[in-house]
Amino acid sequence: MQNATRFYINGAWVEPEGTQRLDVINPATEQPIGQIALGTEADVNKAVAAAQAAFPAWEATSREERLALFDRIIEVYKTRLNDIAETICDEMGAPLWLAQRAQAAIGLVHLTTARQTLADFAFEEQLGTTHVFREPIGVVAMITPWNWPINQIAAKVAPALAAGCTMVLKPSEIAPLNAILFAEVLHEAGVPAGVFNLVNGDGPTVGAALSRHPDVAMVSFTGSTRAGIEVAKNAADTVKRVAQELGGKSPNIILDDANLEKAVTAGFRSVCVNAGQSCNAPTRMLLPRARYEEAVAIAKAAAEKVVVGNPREANVTYGPVASEAQWNKIQRLIETALKEGARLVTGGPGKPEGLNVGYYVRPTIFADVTNDMTIAREEVFGPVLVLIPYETEEEAIRIANDTPYGLSAYVTSADLDRARRVAARLRAGNVHLNGAEIDPRAPFGGYKQSGNGREFGVHGLLEFLETKAVLGYAAA
Structure with a gap:
């Protein structure tokens, strides 16, 4: 049994505010393989506060500083590939060969793709006398599913880091252990305290608290259409951006x-x-x-x-x-x-x-x-x-x-x-x-009730950016 009851907040593993626990079940054996804590609104508030405090310094980092951090993350991730694959196999039942070749490997693909995108991306452009800036949106809440867990975590975290955002991740409580390994990778690579935070929990508690939090500028959600609708409703009162990748019947x-x-x-x-x-x-x-x-x-x-x-x-x-x-x-x-x-x-x-x-x-x-x-x-x-x-x-x-x-x-x-x-x-x-x-460079997302956002490559990076036009910036 893996005890994984702490949350990663402000660069440290901290004890949860609540006492509720949940067993992580191996679907092949129907037996518990670990235990997580279920977060509370108080845990969410701590994590969002850490992300908000870290945002000004992270937003101010240069492209070169972010690229150097990506290089470190990629190298550390490579050393944990097998650990991540083994964990995904045990907690959500993917065959080990698939967990190794695809489930864990795709996380590395998203990290390297985001790095390449960051290296070439134009954060500014001139339109006549107007200058257009693309700036990080702020604190991002990320709610991810259990079916391709690292895929969806990396597809959100990597472009958000590249954009200059800070974030709070709530992974699926059904397959949460791989997210803890991902947090360990970011910590070892030297991601600054508060830039990335992780709170485990369920949708009605942690997911809802993140979605409605006034200091969260954006929610990036992947999951069922039913749950996506709830996220959008919770986010509506604060008029935050909601990017959704939902169901399909292809x-x-x-x-x-x-x-x-x-x-x-x-x-x-x-x-x-x-x-x-x-x-x-x-x-x-x-x-x-x-x-x-x-x-x-x-x-x-x-x-x-x-x-x-x-x-x-x-x-x-x-x-x-x-x-x-x-x-x-x-x-x-x-x-x-x-x-x-x-x-x-x-x-x-x-x-x-x-x-x-x-x-x-x-x-x-x-x-x-x-x-x-x-x-x-x-x-x-x-x-x-x-x-x-x-x-x-x-x-x-x-x-x-x-x-x-x-x-x-x-x-x-x-x-x-x-x-x-x-x-x-x-x-x-x-x-x-x-x-x-x-x-991995092409935009991924859907029409109609399959969602309203795009992930991967340039389009994935754009989701985490605001656009500012400064008129009269250049002399006529």
């Missing part, structure tokens, strides 16, 4: 000229990454009706090759989902799909055979799904794929856009120009053509 349009075997197999495998717990997972596969049953058979064959099991075993495709609550939600949605008449191709309710302990979910595919079914409209956040037939390209685009979400979309075609034309009509913040991967 369409995957496979056009009739695509290599069906390759596209369907890759699409299903993508849904299974991280046990389906990715907001941009391509969970609605849209298929030409003329080849629909062929595609159903291909998807079923792909599912039969999936290995579900102990996340510490090398050959597993995915491990358990992150919590009992998440497992129960997935089961409810699978049962609802059956009641609403979707055809179960493979998988279904319950745990995979032989996995009676742990929050494991069977790889599940539903066919004959219509876009008004619950399983096609609600974010499952599990290894569940729905197959939807379409008659024409026009219908595929209509179905793809018929969703309250708009985070990501996917298009596969043998004709790149055709794929580009379809992409131009999709209402999504990210469109992946022919299996293109995430680009």
Whole structure:
């Protein structure tokens, strides 16, 4: 059991103000592996005060000073990569190979990308006689999820540091231990006291206190659309900036000229990454009706090759989902799909055979799904794929856009120009053509109820900056 009950405030590990504790559960064993303290409004006030006090000096640092700090952070992070991967594997169930190659590694990618962005970024520009300055917004509250924990922490902390902001992080209470390691990295690298602060806790207490705090200039939130709405409501009275990366129900349009075997197999495998717990997972596969049953058979064959099991075993495709609550939600949605008449191709309710302990979910595919079914409209956040037939390209685009979400979309075609034309009509913040991967320099975020902010690269840095125009700055 790891005792992690202290908070990182003003450059030191301090005791919490409250007495409430929460066990951190390993979803593969259903046993506690650590314990955190649940913060209170008093803890939030201390952390925000530290961040506010540190802001003037950090805002005044030069680009060169920030770049030097990034170099130290990156070097220290490299020494903790394996610790972070092991922790993420244990606290949220990611296979160790995924935790090493992606979950922990992506944090390093965001740090190096933010450093490169900072090195080249123009904080000032001249427009005639007016000079435009881009300045740090101030104290930022960061509320991050459990599914890709270090990814979302680094995607917020790195550009905020580059911008000159100070911050208070509230990581998910379901997977909080990796955030403590991240704080240790920043401390060892010499981040000045008060620039970065960490308070553990739940959303209704710590998250709400941060969101409504009058000295917080911005909230950067990643999580469910439901929780994002609450954050925005709490922030409204103080008219602070709220950047949100929320849920998704991403369409995957496979056009009739695509290599069906390759596209369907890759699409299903993508849904299974991280046990389906990715907001941009391509969970609605849209298929030409003329080849629909062929595609159903291909998807079923792909599912039969999936290995579900102990996340510490090398050959597993995915491990358990992150919590009992998440497992129960997935089961409810699978049962609802059956009641609403979707055809179960493979998988279904319950745990995979032989996995009676742990929050494991069977790889599940539903066919004959219509876009008004619950399983096609609600974010499952599990290894569940729905197959939807379409008659024409026009219908595929209509179905793809018929969703309250708009985070990501996917298009596969043998004709790149055709794929580009379809992409131009999709209402999504990210469109992946022919299996293109995430680009850490490209803006990441969504349309509609998938959010209103952008992360990564230059766009991620801009989120943490205010714009000041000084008119008459230059002689006419």
